[in-house]
Amino acid sequence: MSNNETSKVKSHCLRVPRGLGEAAIKLASRIGILNRDLKVSREDDYILIPIAGLPTEEQLDEIRRGIQDFEVVVREIQRREKTPKNIIDFLGDRLPPHLLASIPRSIDFVGDLAILEIPEELEPYKRLIGEAVLNVFKRVRSVLAKSSAVSGVYRLREYEVIAGSENTETVHREYGCIYHLDPKKVYFSPRLSYEHFRIASQVGEGETVIDMFAGVGPFSILIAKAHKNVLVYAIDINPNAIEYLTKNIYANDVYGRVIPILGDAREIIRSRLRGVADRVIMNLPERAIEYIDAACSAIKPSGGIIHYYEFSE
Structure with a gap:
């Protein structure tokens, strides 16, 4: 069985002609029956709009006042891919529960780089944490983990790329100024x-x-x-x-x-x-x-x- 098939569920839908699709979606949303967890889909010359259960008589009357050409049907509908709201949301079912409290909350953003510190107990999961950052923060191109303290006459820190591009040169914007830099080569603190x-x-x-x-x-x-x-x-x-x-x-x-x-x-x-x-x-x-x-x-x-x-x- 394919992933697409396993991600489908049976749902009540409003079946309307394609030309009424946009109006029907807005109407279903306004009266509170639109199921946002499922995708709107096509069936021949019709649009299937997933709704949260069988509409009440009052809801049906309201639909009829907005559009006349519709029917309520049951179809298998594709689930929407949920976008994680934060790193905890992404990692919630991927890490042992006792480690969730150790996930770093503080992330420095330098241009399109994300820089964070990985606690020792999360070291085996650092790549997964990097993947989480890329998924949650769409503008991030590379995720860097601090692997040393700032040291030396040049005030440099060692970093490990744990997700994304190995190229750590970036352009950072701050108060109307732009700064080309590479945190592996120069000191910079956002x-x-x-x-x-x-x-x-x-x-x-x-x-x-x-x-x-x-x-x-x-x-x-x-x-x-x-x-x-x-x-x-x-x-x-x-x-x-x-x-x-x-x-x-x-x-x-x-x-x-x-x-x-x-x-x-x-x-x-x-x-x-x-x-x-x-x-x-x-x-x-x-x-x-x-x-x-x-x-x-x-x-x-x-x-x-x-x-x-x-x-x-």
């Missing part, structure tokens, strides 16, 4: 979206800003997009970050207002940028304290603002 906006909104026209750990440019580019008369020096030690940053500068039409610089922020400031900044951004919470002297030396003699980030205990 959770900082509002922080990028908050800082950009504080910048004044005519300011010179130094973004000491710029990455692909979420602070620098948004600042330059929001304020036409600013100059942002965007520094990063990761060559891949500078490559994507340069691409993003052109993509967002801020060339000349964001200056990408490859190198260690301390050395760049010491050699080129002492005393030039109205504002310095230090988004490197794990090591910012090591660079506070460099940030202070970058501020203009008349003073300025340093946005300093650190993890709290």
Whole structure:
């Protein structure tokens, strides 16, 4: 027996001429008898509209007032494929019940990538979880599982593709800006979206800003997009970050207002940028304290603002 045959069920239907199909569907929906779990289908020159049981006399009278040419019949009708509402819905009958509580609720979306953390007890089911994400979030092309903490001078994390395309390069959109990036090659956190906006909104026209750990440019580019008369020096030690940053500068039409610089922020400031900044951004919470002297030396003699980030205990 085929899957199509096993997914059919007997149902009462309104059988109407094809020309009355749309009107009959709307009428059945309005009076509350349309069975949305089953598909509307064709039978020769007629349309079969599945309904929830045999209509009452009152319902039949209402149907007659809307359409005269119909009959109530019983037919085998195809079930609709149900779209899962969330990951739990998709995995409900695919995972052991005691593991459902461990399914990750938090997912980061970076462009068309979904990034999540798989608990140890769900490791044998990670591919299934990836499939669930693809089924629930239709715009997602690849699902990545975190497989390490952020580490190293480039602040990178290891990922494993557990579903979808192996290509992890994407285009992320945030506050009217677009960012080309690959999370395997550069640091990027969509959770900082509002922080990028908050800082950009504080910048004044005519300011010179130094973004000491710029990455692909979420602070620098948004600042330059929001304020036409600013100059942002965007520094990063990761060559891949500078490559994507340069691409993003052109993509967002801020060339000349964001200056990408490859190198260690301390050395760049010491050699080129002492005393030039109205504002310095230090988004490197794990090591910012090591660079506070460099940030202070970058501020203009008349003073300025340093946005300093650190993890709290």
